[in-house]
Amino acid sequence: MVSDGVTYAGRRTLNPAPPGPYTWTDLSGNANYPGESVCGVAISAAGNDAWVKVLTTDGEVWETECATQGQNFTCNNPWLQLTTPS
Numbered sequence: 001m002v003s004d005g006v007t008y009a010g011r012r013t014l015n016p017a018p019p020g021p022y023t024w025t026d027l028s029g030n031a032n033y034p035g036e037s038v039c040g041v042a043i044s045a046a047g048n049d050a051w052v053k054v055l056t057t058d059g060e061v062w063e064t065e066c067a068t069q070g071q072n073f074t075c076n077n078p079w080l081q082l083t084t085p086s
Helices: none
Strands: 006-011 023-026 038-046 049-056 062-070 072-074
Touching: 006 038, 023 062
Parallel strands: none
Antiparallel strands: 006 023, 038 049, 049 062, 062 072
16 A cells, blocks of 8 residues: 555454454555556565565666565565666
């Protein structure tokens, strides 16, 4: 989620049902965060890793890698700029 130039990743418990409330992690404090121009966010995950990608209003794509294990969500890696889609 992006709100006022800040990117958050959310996680919540799914068991037991119903799902619990989200716990939000602010990712904008990670090194190299592209700033207030962030306008979109996507998350992909595999195993105990998750990658958060953001899109800026200039068309740049940035990514940070996070570790997930159980209910833990650790995301303190720097943001890296990816190839801009063309």
